[in-house]
Amino acid sequence: MNWLDSASINLMNKDLDGLWTRQQAISDNIANVETPGYKSKQVSFEDQLQEQLSQSTGNSDLVNRLKNTQPVTTVSEDESLRLDGNNVDVEQQNVELARTQLNYMYSLRELSDYFSRLKYAITDGKS
């Protein structure tokens, strides 16, 4: 087993990447909350990762599949209720931002713990 290139580490890596990209999109949406005609952006990556997980045939195949997965940014086509054609909902974006932030910290903790366990094994359980 490859410790530093395992499926779980790649999964966490892509999770963090996706969450960071989503956070950028949300920041952009909030920044453009007063821009006429602006349409909000969304980032999806969980579904793609899920798909790779279900389609993989083996561990090394999964690692390769995960490495080639990229987060997808889509522009919302929703109709706007506002006169200026902007469809950014600040409350919704704030909720999404908080969710993304917590998810990010959760994934970071997971990754950190993974490394701690490795370190524990390397130092013979002495640290």
Added chain:
Amino acid sequence: MAFLSSLDISGSALTAERLRMDVISENIANASTTRTENGGPYRRKMVVLEPNQQSSFRSILEKRINSGERSLGGVKVTQIVEDQSELTPVYDPSNPDANAQGYVMMPNVDPTKETLDMMSATRAYDANLTAFNAVKGMAAKALEMGR
């Protein structure tokens, strides 16, 4: 680097909202200014906001490297325009700017509208500050990875 450009997004919005606030303050301050450099009374000013499509070398290079269609660049104020709506005539014959009929053209600044705009600018500023702090928190936590 991703960390820094993310902060730029919220930063650009903070700048834009602050400028908007300055323009609103100017409007309120000049609500009864009847004489300007260009002649005639003061006209209400408005900011024009646009999504920031970055065209710098760095952003294009990053786009090529990441091979994605990312144009995440925040917002910018492209221009400040004057409101061309009707001025309000006020009867005040003793005013030095009064016309032959004794009417003074007063600026087309509506204090109610300005106050509303100011509130929405403040709210937008707050929302962007929240986003900024969230990003900062995430980046700071990422630095602690592996400790």
